[in-house]
Amino acid sequence: MKRLLITGAAGNLGTQMRDRLKHLADTIRLSDIGDMGEAGPNEEIMPCDLGDQVAVEKLVEGCDGIVHFGGKANEGPWDVIRNANIDGIYNLYEACRLHGCNRVVFASSNHATGFYKQSEVIDNTVYPKPDGLYGVSKVFGEMMASLYHQKFGIETASVRIGSCFPEPNNHRMLYTWLSYGDLATMIERIFDVPKLGCTVIYGASDNSQRFWDNSKVSWLGWTPQDSADDYRAKVDANSEKPAADAPDVVYQGGMFTADDIHQE
């Protein structure tokens, strides 16, 4: 690609992927409302609030692909979620349509299907069961991706990310953990395949305990290399196992399923 846009560049995943993805394009355009530091070689910094339609239109101009990490990344009040994840995703796809940007990695979330039980194994085609306003906003984003694919041919992989952190640090994360390295190779594959279409894929490493079945997207050719199993002893030693009826062990979305609707 000539230019790849990474939104949410000041956040956890944006910071981690900034270097790991730099080989994908001549120029990496980084955007966020937070501090992204100085531009490195072949980088350009463009601060932008995703809720600002005019600014997002300018942001996307000249980009061939987008890795969309930006937005409210957990449960919160509706006006914050609406601005970043609802208006924000509409603004992003409208800008893609106007400027012919045809491939997007959308950082969706396992919280789009958080009310499935941990005793179930689900695939990427199940009916969503979001576990909060945040989860609903991710389902909305996936549907926006579908609409812009059907009408305008814009291709998207909506990645229902599990828990993408340096290492798993509780028992639920033994199922949901996604290493930074595995996320980076997944994004590489998403931009490499000649035809992507519009698809959903769960983002978890090669953990032996799992809730998610990616076999229907095996055509992507992504093979995670890391496993939460390597951290099992450490997790057992450092965190207490929740009671059998605790949300963290009943539902795939864990504690998000027990969260209230946030008023402010």
Ligand SMILES: NC(=O)c1ccc[n+]([C@@H]2O[C@H](COP(=O)([O-])OP(=O)(O)OC[C@H]3O[C@@H](n4cnc5c(N)ncnc54)[C@H](O)[C@@H]3O)[C@@H](O)[C@H]2O)c1
């Ligand atoms: N890290 C995970 O385990 C995980 C799991 C599931 C989904 N995700 C999704 O992946 C993405 C990145 O997650 P993260 O862990 O890096 O979260 P993060 O909160 O560290 O990063 C999100 C970034 O988005 C920016 N942002 C928020 N509102 C914005 C707005 N209105 N305009 C522009 N930028 C805005 C924030 O400033 C922040 O830097 C998020 O969309 C999140 O929902 C992450």
